[in-house]
Amino acid sequence: MAVKTPTEREVVVKEMSWDPITRIVGSLGIHAEIDFTNQQVLNTYSTSMIFRGFDIFMKGIDPRDAHFITSRICGICGDNHCTCSCLNQNMAYSVKPPPLGDYAFNLAESADFMFDHAIFNDCMANVDFCEQMVKETNPEVLAKAEQTSAEHSSIHGYRTIADIMRALNPFTGDFYLETLEVARYTREMYCLFGGRHTHPSTIMPGGCSADITQQTLTEYYIRLMRYFEYCKRTIPMHDDLYDFFYEALPGYERVGFRETNLVNWGCFDDPDYVDYSYANMTEWGRQRFVTPGVVLNGELVSTDLVEINLMIRILLGSSYFEGWENEETFVTHDPLGNPVSKDHPWNKTTIPKPQKRDFLDKYSWVVSPRIFDERTGKHVACDTGGGPFARQWVTAKAGLVDLGFLKATGESIKMALPRTASMPEMEFEWKIPKWSNAIERDRARTYHQAYSALVALHCVQRAMGEVKAGRTKSWNDFKVPDEAVSVGFHEAARGVLSHHMVIRDGKIANYQPYPPTPWNASSRDVHGTPGPYEDACQNTPIFEKNGPDNFKGIDLMRAVRSFDPCLPCGVHMYTGNGRVKKVVHTPTGLC
Amino acid sequence: MALTDIEFAPNQKETEAVTAHVIWMTSGQGCDGDSVAMTSATNPSLEDIIHGIIPGMPRVVIHTPVLAYENGAEFFQAWYDAEEGKLDPFVLIVEGSIPNEKLSGEGHWAAIGQDPVSGQPITTNEWVDRLAPKAAAVVAAGTCATYGGIPAMKNNPTGAMGLPDYLGWDFKSAAGLPIVCVPGCPTQPDNLTETLLYLVLQLGGMTAPIELDDALRPKWLFERSVHEGCNRAAYYEHGDFAKVYGDDHRCLVKLGCEGPVVKCNVPYRGWVNGIGGCPNVGGICIGCTMPGFPDKYMPFMDAAAKSLFSAYPAQFTYGPIYKKLRNWEIKRNGDKEPAWRHRKNKLTTGYQPRHYAK
Numbered sequence: 001m002a003v004k005t006p007t008e009r010e011v012v013v014k015e016m017s018w019d020p021i022t023r024i025v026g027s028l029g030i031h032a033e034i035d036f037t038n039q040q041v042l043n044t045y046s047t048s049m050i051f052r053g054f055d056i057f058m059k060g061i062d063p064r065d066a067h068f069i070t071s072r073i074c075g076i077c078g079d080n081h082c083t084c085s086c087l088n089q090n091m092a093y094s095v096k097p098p099p100l101g102d103y104a105f106n107l108a109e110s111a112d113f114m115f116d117h118a119i120f121n122d123c124m125a126n127v128d129f130c131e132q133m134v135k136e137t138n139p140e141v142l143a144k145a146e147q148t149s150a151e152h153s154s155i156h157g158y159r160t161i162a163d164i165m166r167a168l169n170p171f172t173g174d175f176y177l178e179t180l181e182v183a184r185y186t187r188e189m190y191c192l193f194g195g196r197h198t199h200p201s202t203i204m205p206g207g208c209s210a211d212i213t214q215q216t217l218t219e220y221y222i223r224l225m226r227y228f229e230y231c232k233r234t235i236p237m238h239d240d241l242y243d244f245f246y247e248a249l250p251g252y253e254r255v256g257f258r259e260t261n262l263v264n265w266g267c268f269d270d271p272d273y274v275d276y277s278y279a280n281m282t283e284w285g286r287q288r289f290v291t292p293g294v295v296l297n298g299e300l301v302s303t304d305l306v307e308i309n310l311m312i313r314i315l316l317g318s319s320y321f322e323g324w325e326n327e328e329t330f331v332t333h334d335p336l337g338n339p340v341s342k343d344h345p346w347n348k349t350t351i352p353k354p355q356k357r358d359f360l361d362k363y364s365w366v367v368s369p370r371i372f373d374e375r376t377g378k379h380v381a382c383d384t385g386g387g388p389f390a391r392q393w394v395t396a397k398a399g400l401v402d403l404g405f406l407k408a409t410g411e412s413i414k415m416a417l418p419r420t421a422s423m424p425e426m427e428f429e430w431k432i433p434k435w436s437n438a439i440e441r442d443r444a445r446t447y448h449q450a451y452s453a454l455v456a457l458h459c460v461q462r463a464m465g466e467v468k469a470g471r472t473k474s475w476n477d478f479k480v481p482d483e484a485v486s487v488g489f490h491e492a493a494r495g496v497l498s499h500h501m502v503i504r505d506g507k508i509a510n511y512q513p514y515p516p517t518p519w520n521a522s523s524r525d526v527h528g529t530p531g532p533y534e535d536a537c538q539n540t541p542i543f544e545k546n547g548p549d550n551f552k553g554i555d556l557m558r559a560v561r562s563f564d565p566c567l568p569c570g571v572h573m574y575t576g577n578g579r580v581k582k583v584v585h586t587p588t589g590l591c
Numbered sequence: 592m593a594l595t596d597i598e599f600a601p602n603q604k605e606t607e608a609v610t611a612h613v614i615w616m617t618s619g620q621g622c623d624g625d626s627v628a629m630t631s632a633t634n635p636s637l638e639d640i641i642h643g644i645i646p647g648m649p650r651v652v653i654h655t656p657v658l659a660y661e662n663g664a665e666f667f668q669a670w671y672d673a674e675e676g677k678l679d680p681f682v683l684i685v686e687g688s689i690p691n692e693k694l695s696g697e698g699h700w701a702a703i704g705q706d707p708v709s710g711q712p713i714t715t716n717e718w719v720d721r722l723a724p725k726a727a728a729v730v731a732a733g734t735c736a737t738y739g740g741i742p743a744m745k746n747n748p749t750g751a752m753g754l755p756d757y758l759g760w761d762f763k764s765a766a767g768l769p770i771v772c773v774p775g776c777p778t779q780p781d782n783l784t785e786t787l788l789y790l791v792l793q794l795g796g797m798t799a800p801i802e803l804d805d806a807l808r809p810k811w812l813f814e815r816s817v818h819e820g821c822n823r824a825a826y827y828e829h830g831d832f833a834k835v836y837g838d839d840h841r842c843l844v845k846l847g848c849e850g851p852v853v854k855c856n857v858p859y860r861g862w863v864n865g866i867g868g869c870p871n872v873g874g875i876c877i878g879c880t881m882p883g884f885p886d887k888y889m890p891f892m893d894a895a896a897k898s899l900f901s902a903y904p905a906q907f908t909y910g911p912i913y914k915k916l917r918n919w920e921i922k923r924n925g926d927k928e929p930a931w932r933h934r935k936n937k938l939t940t941g942y943q944p945r946h947y948a949k
Contacts, residue, residue, distance in 0.1 A: 019704065021663075059746065199879070209874055211837070
């Protein structure tokens with residue numbers, strides 16, 4: 001037994017693993033050291049344990065196959081990959097689709113966001129806030145929820161906060177079950193333009209090959225209006241639930257907290273401006289219905305996609321790959337003459353090196369993408385805020401988007417939702433929050449459902465105009481050049497997505513897709529900087545009432561799920577009830 | 592007999608007392624697209640299966656990481672229980688390709704969990720070895736798991752393959768069933784849930800054993816080609832082919848559609864709740880359900896010589912004649928109403944109250 005001096009106390013630290021983290025797509029393992037004495041999370045390691053090698057087996061293929069192949073990277077963002085690859089190919093082939101083709105892309109992708117944010121928020125992430133979970137982790141919070149009236153009950157119909165929690169119970173809660181249905185008709189909306197979800201059949205370089213008629217648009221529009229009605233109940237319900245957590249558990253803003261370092265590549269091109277060229281990417285990027293941007297320490301440092309492209313670096317450190325210092329440099333300068341780093345995706349060569357896992361050395365198949373900050377010379381681990389948080393943060397701050405019913409003000413985003421079958425017109429405003437934390441990432445997602453629906457409303461009305469005017473063409477022909485250097489910038493539901501391509505002799509010489517997960521789930525890089533999941537978990541305080549023996553790690557789960565993890569990559573598993581790693585005596589001046 | 596004692600299925604009480612577990616393993620080299628597809632299925636939906644929609648069907652408990660309430664150890668307990676024979680019967684669903692771990696040295700290409708002694712990850716292959724022989728039925732979901740698919744394409748570094756390549760094409764489950772392959776990249780959602788429902792009914796003794804073809808696919812789902820179920824096939828018969836993608840709704844064979852030589856029911860089942868699909872809505876078929884996918888169909892956007900072989904005769908001989916005759920027939924006959932529909936004073940329908948008209 002340890003002898004305690006008056007200035008020392010015993011600190012119990014346990015090494016715990018959650019593996020797999022369920023209710024996400026793909027599998028993720030989180031290994032953490034928990035200090036149960038001070039109720040704090042210490043070191044955290046995020047691991048991914050599956051490798052396929054897309055960037056290896058795509059070398060040498062016809063570039064026109066790229067969207068079909070890369071779609072298969074992910075089973076929930078597959079359509080985002082396909083779209084991103086087509087944007088990338090449009091740049092390489094210098095082809096601009098007809099306006100109806102561009103609108104079709106936007107209609108498909110906005111439907112995907114409507115689906116994805118709905119199912120992820122209320123059938124996956126918010127199960128962490130459901131009655132059953134709260135009862136098992138914080139019974140005192142559930143008791144309080146029973147006594148707390150929901151402010152917006154007249155809109156969403158749930159009298160107390162506990163009623164909202166019950167509605168989220170898996171497979172029994174009525175809101176959970178309704179959301180499963182919503183996640184189906186929104187995918188029907190996707191399929192009207194994309195053919196299939198998640199690996200589309202009609203999204204092509206040059207445009208959309210779906211047969212788009214008045215019927216297609218009617219079927220989309222009717223479902224969209226049903227979705228608006230769902231949003232009108234969803235936003236106030238989530239606001240009530242999340243605000244309650246801040247109130248019931250003071251300090252909850254520290255769960256999943258990290259510095260506001262965000263990336264977002266923007267999405268939904270405006271056919272009136274986009275020409276897909278690299279030379280004009282700065283201008284058409286800023287005309288996107290979601291504004292691209294990089295945020296460092298709470299400051300929006302750029303909305304220029306060319307500048308942003310040159311800031312991207314891929315680092316190794318803790319992943320099972322060999323460096324490419326001695327491999328070929330594909331692109332020394334971008335098409336505008338700017339120098340390109342050896343660590344840029346255009347120049348990366350992927351050389352896998354499977355090996356034993358060692359948390360002090362290599363422990364994951366996920367590399368470490370970083371933003372290079374020229375001002376400080378530092379490589380910053382930025383996150384996507386799970387997608388909506390970064391998209392809305394940048395868009396609100398930049399103040400460029402104005403669709404009438406959707407307007408960025410510089411500090412907020414104002415949204416007006418049209419009258420629907422049983423509800424009047426309603427207005428919502430999402431304000432840039434004080435923190436980048438778990439609750440605000442989740443809250444941004446629910447607002448982004450309405451945001452995506454409003455983009456869809458704009459585009460479906462424009463698309464109807466095109467069809468009525470007889471402009472029914474949605475695809476333009478192109479030729480594959482012998483040589484090209486190109487990039488596609490897009491957003492997957494859960495954040496940034498880029499595809500960098502080099503074509504030589506009409507074939508793919510290098511193809512580097514970077515989805516949101518490498519940004520968020522990245523391992524410690526060569527400079528020792530942890531990835532965002534690791535960073536957000538470390539120093540997360542523990543509010544859970546269960547002790548070390550039946551610890552569920554709910555606060556950590558909420559922190560990780562707020563990023564909307566999507567890892568069709570790694571899985572691994574828990575080893576028991578938590579092995580006591582060390583019992584250390586730390587001097588403390590307080591007790 | 593009181594009406595409440597009526598059984599809606601033979602031995603309903605006994606079959607409903609059976610609990611069938613489903614262990615859904617997504618740790619192959621895949622994308623979870625088949626799990627995501629499962630959440631969009633409508634006939635049956637996931638809830639339909641869990642809530643036991645058909646009288647007499649065994650109770651179903653699905654252990655899927657995509658929607659599980661539990662995390663980590665609590666979630667994984669079912670895998671250990673299945674291995675120890677505590678979950679009987681269980682269906683093992685495998686998603687993703689199986690890599691060749693003989694090529695990964697001391698590391699791994701795909702793993703899940705860690706060995707309690709060494710602390711090293713347990714490969715997906717080892718899990719398959721541990722669970723497949725205990726399973727009442729083994730399902731390979733999606734083209735990666737069935738035949739290798741995209742991770743197994745030419746030049747891949749991991750030696751990926753399908754589950755039958757790994758376990759053997761003559762593998763038999765604990766209940767004596769071959770591996771059931773539901774290909775598709777991803778699987779058409781209802782194809783997967785319907786196959787699962789069928790297997791559950793079979794485990795409850797409610798139906799005949801599932802019939803599979805030579806590639807281990809459920810026969811009723813994959814007996815027709817895409818072309819045989821396609822709403823654009825008549826254009827092929829007319830030799831009338833689309834020249835551009837998009838608003839040209841004719842047959843897509845000359846734009847790269849592989850439909851005539853691919854087995855799949857998507858054109859008549861649609862994608863989600865009947866909406867969407869491939870050539871039926873304008874997308875070329877790239878053969879994603881096939882053992883030869885993707886290499887044998889690339890480059891996807893070029894027309895396949897074998898399809899053109901039959902397209903040209905149609906285009907240059909009978910096709911245009913059929914089309915002309917049919918259009919003429921529509922215009923001359925079908926589009927015209929019979930002459931007796933008018934508002935004149937006299938009835939000319941041929942009506943005779945006492946005997947048949949002559």
